[in-house]
Amino acid sequence: MxxxxxxxxxxxxxxxxxxxxxxxxxxxxxxxxxxxxxxxxxxxxxxxxxxxxxxxxxxxxxxxxxxxxxxxxxxxxxxxxxxxxxxxxxxxxVPEITLRGITEQAQTRLVLEGYGVESICNRKIPVANDLFKIIEEQEAVYRRDPTQVLEMVLIDKEFHWSLVKAIGNTEFSQLYNTLHDRQVRIGVAMFNAVKGRPCKAIHQHAKIAEAIRDFDAPLALDRLEFHLIESLDELTGIFTG
Structure with a gap:
């Protein structure tokens, strides 16, 4: 060839x-x-x-x-x-969705969202109430119809987007938004592939929001890292590459 x-x-x-x-x-x-x-x-x-x-x-x-x-x-x-x-x-x-691609995006998001979390906590930006409202919306959709994966993923994305937009940095927000479509695509794939992942995501979001409410940056960052990175262990054997 x-x-x-x-x-x-x-x-x-x-x-x-x-x-x-x-x-x-x-x-x-x-x-x-x-x-x-x-x-x-x-x-x-x-x-x-x-x-x-x-x-x-x-x-x-x-x-x-x-x-x-x-x-x-x-x-x-x-x-x-x-x-x-x-x-x-x-x-x-149409590109494959691989475990490596999922992991690399999660690592990138941890850097961007983690900076947002640190800034929120250090500057005491009052974003927690907004986060809890998003979580309530997630729970409502899940209770109404857990098969509405795309809707749940879009709400999930809004939770994470809130961690970035709250700091008011336009350049930073624009950089984060370049991930949007691939972030949604990966989210749909994971929610479809892993039973119970939407419910786990809601619970983990609540834990992150509680730490942010208390402006506890180390705890919020630990919980964000678990949510984005460590929870990917359950994808082993489902996604390859």
Whole structure:
């Protein structure tokens, strides 16, 4: 195999060759490339378009009734966000969700959210009540319908986002938000894969919020690290790579 094309095919051998894409209907007020981007991103982040799936410009254009050029633009944009990987002359592959990827994101989030927690506690920023309200919302969704995984993950993300936005650093917030879509995607995967994880997450969030309420930075950081890093032990054997 000497060509980039051959190498790519070998690398993605065994991946899902084709998937059924749901039909999409574009609002005329939305540009075709923007619509294709949103359409695909939603499918990828929610796992409706599963990891290891391979899609083509032609398939997406047919499903959305738009031309292939804006689809190609969407492919490149999603590749830049690490939500697709383009395979020359083949299409694009939806990235796998690996244990290494989950762990690396958790480590990155610990650095960013940990700084937020330290700042909140040291500056005594009154964010605890907001955190408890988010936890109540999580509990309500879980009690109402524990199968509403995406909704629970989005609320989960809001809890963690609150630890960052509370310190009022725009650059820091923008940096954290670059993780958003991949953070949600990984959250959906974990909540689906590990029985009881949503319930555990709610309990761990409450423990973090209690420490923040008391402005106890060391305890809050310990609990955040357990929540983000140590709790990943239960993923061993479920996610590989």
């Amino acid at each position: 000497n060509s980039l094309h051959d190498t790519s095919l070998a690398r993605f051998g065994g991946w899902t060759a084709s998937v059924d894409l749901p039909p999409g209907k574009r609002d005329p007020s939305i540009k075709a490339a923007e619509y294709a981007y949103r359409y695909l991103k939603d499918l990828i982040v929610t796992l409706e378009l599963p990891p290891r799936a391979i899609i083509t410009e032609k398939e997406v254009a047919s499903a959305t009734d738009i031309s292939r050029t804006p689809v190609r633009e969407a492919f490149f944009r999603l590749q830049g966000e690490r939500l697709l990987e383009i395979i020359p002359r083949r299409g694009a592959a």
